[in-house]
Structures are given as C-alpha cells and as structure tokens.
Amino acid sequence: MTHQEERIRIILEQLWKNRSLPAGEIGPVEYVYAGYKENDCPPAEGWQLAAPHQRYEGYDGHVWLRAHFHTPAARPHCRLVLTCDTGRSGNGCMNPQSLLYLNGEIAQGFDVNHTEAVLAPDTDYDLLNYFYLSLEPGSVECELTLSYVEERTEHLWYDLAVMLDTAVITEPDSADYRAILKHMTAAVNLLDLREPQSDTYYASVEKAIDYLYTEFYGKVCTPEGKPIVTCIGHTHIDVEWKWNRYQTMEKVQRSFSTALALMRRFPEYKFMLSQPNLYQYLKATAPQKYEELKQRIREGRWEPEGAMYLEADCNLVSGESFVRQLMHGKRFFREEFGKENYILFLPDVFGYSAALPQILRKSGIRHFVTSKISWNDTNTMPVDTFLWQGIDGTEIFTNFITTQKYAPVPARTTTYNGKLTPSEIKGTWHKYLQKDYANRQFTTFGFGDGGGGPTEKMLEVQRRLAYGLPGMPVTETGLLLPHLDKVREQFDRACLEKKETPRWVGELYLEFHRGTYTSIAKNKRNNRKSEFLLQKLETLSYTDLLFGGAYDEKGLWDHWEKVLHNQFHDIIPGSSIKSVYDLTDRDYAEINAYGDRVKAEKAASLAARIGSDGGVLVYNALGFPVRGTVTVDGETRETPEIPAFGWRVIPDTPAVCRVSVSGRTAENRLYRLTVDEAGRIVELFDKAAQRNVLLPGQTANELQAFEDLPRVYDNWEISEYYTQKQWTLDTPCTVEPIYDGARAGFTIRRTYLQSEICQKIWLYSEREGIDIETELDWHEHHQILKAAFPLDLNTDTATFEIQYGHVTRPIHRNTSWDKARFEVYGHKWLDLSEYGYGVGILNDSKYGCSIEGTTVKVTMLKCGTFPNPEADQGLHRFTYTLLPHTGDFRAAGVVQAAYRLNQPLSAVRIAPHGGDLADCFSLASVDADNVILEVVKKAEDGDDMIVRAYDAYRTRRTVHLSVAPGFTKAYLCDLMENNLAELPFDGQTATLTVKPFEIVTVRFTRS
C-alpha cells in the first residue's frame, strides 16, 4: 500500500467506527441448554439469567436465549439493528450460528458473517434465539445488543472502500489508478471528522458522497464496453459432511431465512440454489419461510436450478442413479415451483463421468456448470467455456466458475463461494480463458455451509461495481440460466467466426481426492447393492403388475430417494464424519428390509401362479439370458440358461463338482491355478488358450499394504508418493481346500498386524472366471491395501466400465495428464487386452485401482482418520473375479459376467402345482449382445412399461426388443420418459437402431 492508500484506509476505519451508535440494552436475557429442536418451541423449564458476556459450551450443542424488550424511537438517517456477537470470526462452516425468532416468527439466521438484524423502532419484541454452539472446541458468547446504523456514514464507507479495494489491484502507473486515487483523495479531503455525530460531520459526509457520485461514479465510471460479471447469490450447503442431516436442516432454516431477509432490503439481490433435498428440509421445518421463498421464485428473484436431487458424486454412482437424480430433482422443482430445470450445477463434485453429456441432454439439460476441476494438483484445464463431449459423442455446453482473487498470473484454483470483492470480480474475468467467445462471466457469491450466503457488504459492493469502475469489469446481479443462455449465443457466434470451437473430449478427471474411490468401503458397497436391489424390485414389481399385482410406486420412489441422498458428494466419497455414516447405515438397513419384504412378496405371488412339475424356480433380474450359478440351500449349483428379466423352473438336482483340488493346485477344464505357501497365485494357466496369464516369476492376488499419509485432506486423498513405502503380505499362511457344490478351491487365512484376512479362491465346474471372496476384519489406520495382478499382456491402455459405457485410459505415464491419473476408478469391471487375448477383473463393490505397466492393483481399503477417526474399521466383505479370456472383452462377455456378479440369480424351491403362468418366462429381451437391457420399471405417468437399454460395446446395430404379451405400442423416449417417436412394433417386438454407447428408453403402452 502506498502512503496515500494507507491514509484512506485509516479514514475508513474512522468512518466504520462512526457507522454504529449505541441504542440501549435488550436485557434481561435468559438462557437454557437444549438438544435438537422438534418444532419452534423452546423448553418450558430450566431457564437461567444470562450474565454479561455469558459463555456457552458444548460440541454440537444448543442454547435457547429469550428476552422481551421495547425498541427505542426512530432516529433520522438511521436503521435500528440487533447485533449478535459470538466472539468468533472468520468464515468457517464450523462456527456458531443461530436462528432468530421475533414475535413468534423466524426472522433470519445469525452467523459470524451475518451479525445484524433490522428491527422496527418503538416496538415490543419477544425474542428467541436458537443458538447452535459450534463444532469447534471452546466456549462462545451470544451477546445481543441494539444499535443504530448511521446510513450516510455507511454509504460513504462503501463508496470509498470499493474504490480503495480497486486501487490496490490496479497497476499504479495507469490512468485508471490515478483517476481512482484522485477522486478518493478529493472526497476524503471534504470530510470533517473532528466531531463525529455533529451536524458539521454529517454535512461533510453528504458533501463527500455528492462529490463521488457527481465526479467519480457518475462521470469516470461507465459500464459501456466493459466485460460483464453476473453476480449470482448462492450458498453451497453440504447435505452432510462435518455435520449430519439434522444439523443441515438447521443450516437450511438459518441460511434460507437470512437470504430472504436480505432480499427484502436489496430489491436487486438475486439468488440461485440447487438441491431439492434442502428445499424438502425447509418445507418440512419452516413452512412460512418456504412460502416466502415461493413468492421470490414467482418474482423471478430466487432461481431453483441444478437439476439433480442433490449434488451427487459423479464417479461412483451408477448410470441409472444419474437418471434418478435428475428425475427426482427435476420433478421436485417442477411440482413445487412450476420450474423446469436446464442446468446441471455441481460446483463441488470430485470429477465428472464421460457418460454425463448424453444423460444430461436426454434429460432436457442444456448447461453444465462446475468449478472443481480447478482443484487439480497437476494440470490446468485449457478451457473455461466449451463443449464437453461424452463417450457417445453428445456435447453439453459447459462453463467453469473462474472466481478467484486477482493476481497478475492467475492461480489454478477457483471458488464457488465467491465474496464479491473488487479483487474477486477482477480475478473472475482475468482468469477466464474464453474472453474471445463471450463478453461475460459469472460469479456465485455467498458464504456456504451455514455461513448464510451473501452479506449486506457483498450487495453494497456490487451496487458500486455496477457503475463500471476504471480497469474493472462491470457487475450486474442476475440468475444463472439467463446468463448461460446469453453466453451460449455469443459462444456459438464466435465459434463460427473464429472457425474454432473450444472442446473437451472424455471424462473430466479430478487430479485430486483420489482416495474417495475407496474411503468408507461399506458405503460404496451399500450403494452398489442398493442400486441393483431397487432395479430388481422394479423389474419384479412390473412383472407382478403385468399379471394383476400391485406396484408400490411410492415405496420405490422413497427408497430411491434414500439412495440418492447418500450419493451426496461428501457421503459416498467417504469424506464425512462418523455420525453421518451411522445414519447411512440405518438408511441402507431400511432399504434392505424393504427390499427383502418386496422380493418375498413378489416371489411368492409369482411362484403361486406358475404351473410346474416342481423344482427350483430361478429368477434372473438381468436383461439378458444368464447361464450361471445359483445358491440353493447354501449349495452352489450351475444353471441352464435363465431368460432375460424372467424365470425358469429347473430340476432340483444336486450340483456336480468338476474341480479337482490337490495340494496347493486347483484345476478345472479351463484353468490350472497354484498358490504358494503365502497364499499368492504363482501359476494361472489358461488351458483353452494354452498360455500363462501371469507375468513370469511374479505372483498374483498379492496383497500389498502402503503407508497412507496424504499431504492434505486425509480421507479424500492418496498422495502420489504412497508407493514409496510398501509391505507385501508374503509370510506363510493357512491354505486349505474348500468345496461347495459346483465349485472348489482354497481358503486362505492370514493375520496382518491387528487384522484378519480370509480369502476364498473359487473355480467352477463349467463357469468361466476365478472368484476371490474376501473378508477383512480390519483394525489398521493410514494404510492402503491393494491386491496386485501382474498380467502377461502387451498393451498400453486399459478399459474401465463407467456409467452406461466404458472409457479407455492409457496405462503409461508419458504426459503430466497420464501421470496424474495414478489412481483411477472403474465400475463393475476393467479389462486389459492385447489382440486376441486379455484379462477382465470384475468386482462387486470396489472402484479404486492403479495400474503400473500391466500390473493391475485393485484398491481394497484406505483407512484414514480425518474427519472420521474410525473410518473403515471392522468387517468388510467383497468379491472380485479374474476372468482370463480369448478375444476382446466384448467377445468374452466380460460386461455380462460383471453384471452376473452384481445381480446374481435367485432361487426358491417350488412344489408341483397348476397355474396360469408358464415355467419359463421373459418380460423383455433383445437379440444383440452389445445392447444391455438395464432397467424395467413402471412409467412415472401410468402403467406403461419403461425399458432402458444401452450399447455397451461402442458399436451400432439395429436390434429387436421383444416383450411379453400385453402391450400395444412402443415409443422411443428421452430419459425423463417423454415420448419422442413411435417405433415399429408388432405386439411382440420393437425394432430400433442403437448407436455407439447410446442409451435408449422405450415405452411400451398397455392395452
């Protein structure tokens, strides 16, 4: 700062002191400690008188405060405010926060950024303040005082502060700087600070303001020809993170009502908020505020946008979960507010699947917005406004948030929690790369996570920046959708003129938070199981509906919503505190109980009507015929082909085992597998291909532990140096033969430090693949556990399943982008292949993986301690499958095998009886391997059947989709089930062409 600038700063401090004038006490104040409130009523008993500077203490605790008082008379040029001072500052989400009730109504929230509430003069008030103590240790105050804010002094303070904050980021030699400095100096020279509160002082303040608006804001400043930064009020609220959902409900009450209170005072204030889940909380807990919010929506000042039910993780959740996130989110906004959503808004999600562009466009979304890729630890994205192209070629218009403090060389990281300072407004435009494609960018401003969103100060600063200060972009307040639509228009024009379209092809991999593919393994597993369970329930229920049964539409919707909630971007990634996972355990238990009940009901209802000579009724919930294994009374049997989405009654004959186990070698017609005394696979010979699967001299299913002390963000992160300290689990262990019906192999038991590891390696009589069932009783911290598979293959890429398709990633480290992908995720399978041969590795709940050369390392566990000290302790169960194959993964059926592992056949014995249903049935099937039928469900708007399928092979084919009798017409739909075109349909088979990775949704209407 120059001396001149310092002079202004000191005068600003004087003015700030003069801004507030005391207005008396509100005492006596009483308080009572309490738990989470059930409604808006404090406890009746236990009130105590608060001492001056009374301190309150308790993690996650609450205190109610109450007072009755009469406010003093009005004072000219002043507003009367109630101030809540907790003694804390900063913008941490962990700070104390409270909800203010005045005369029985919620008035607004208080937090360290919002400490004032405007009161009416000469009025009786009954005050209640529901005070949340904080998530930080130590005690806090809750001092409530009255004061007058002298608005002329305040006005001048903002006028000068915005100029000073602009001057310090302006090149000192420039004409812009000189103009700002000249007028600031002239204004402060008009001020007479000798007797604050005197008429002379106030006259000088008015004179200085007049001067600035005549000479500076009115003359020097201009919006003409300047780039525009649209300022969109926002508060990012993590649905669960370092607090659980019950605290989020309170954060919602506080932050939403704070925003609404400020909207009453600042008519230009516009606000955008995503996440229907949060709106549901407000609706349930503060209905009057919800009505006020609806009024702001009708006025076009509050924008409910963002499309998904909540801001979900986009690496780990399934393709169908994406569809449901959008369906639940869009429906909520439409039904509650009459608003159609067009933007996927995910500022804080840890990477974006290349399946998204197609899913978004087919759900009526035209814009995607994020900022998180700016958190990359290695590379900077080369685009900010661009077409993002997904695996099927669909493009979605994408915009990154570029808000950051101004620096001559922009930093990489940007923020969605903008502060609307001159520095951030300048930085937002300075950082923005597509200046030649649009003359506008936006900032989302406001404190998040209970910080109450935009502040009065931000709004005052915006009013001044809207004049267009020298050297600055001009600001306007606005909403996100109209802004993006304008940018799109300019972008399209510029692409034509410049003959160059900014584009990014493939996934938006976040080079950070790579541990989130693995942390809190139980939630990854529960999510995977729940996704498959609910899809199975929908298929079974629709089958039952077709035969006259009931379809529990509400139950399925509500249980999907539990799954969707737990896909929030701090829940499923594993970055939340323990109490969050205690609640998600409860959710998943409820989902399972519901699933068990519906499955049993539907199975009984169908079984009773199937005419057969008795045997075992095997049900296949997958959309292709399955020849696999099924468990009958605890015994594994191999089955003949069971039809797609259907059943077959098979003879009740015991299994035959054609696997021989001798010493440490197991053998079937397909493989010979030998383990060493440490339980590692030392030989895996593929008899059909006559080749060894493993690299010579190396061992597979070798368990490796690594020290995991990431440099930041413990449970989120794997730092690239983790490989430098490795312990191989290579000491002798127990290896015993094991037999179960049509399969046999070894049980391998080992102890590792305080933990027990039991693995069962299974070969099957006929079925391809080697299953490795793993049970870990884990009691270690700060270690990564991996299972390594050194494969004898020549390839430089690996293929990973993602949502509704797959991606291929290089497995070398040629470029900084390749190198940064040292840990990646896949869904149910990954595959390494050379021409004619390869190996698939399938899993039933593991996502993280690293590949070094052709050694695949499946990441089994990562057990950090922050923010959950008990992360990943205890029992873990999961299975992975090794599937050596000739041909590529398509020819070898790797995709289908991975589905079989995740959605196994189920069986019940049935006695001989007559019935109107056949003993072999398929609800829907398709005549092509590449097209996977994924979903059968009842249409949202009636009893029609919705079938969703996709091409899993990246190929193009005309296919025939056959359905059970009872349907009249077939329509191609979008993912939101809107009809697009009628398909040729002969009452049994619909014909359609499916393009590479295309997702198709077909509606079959009922007669």
Ligand SMILES: [Zn+2]
């Ligand atoms: Zn977040």
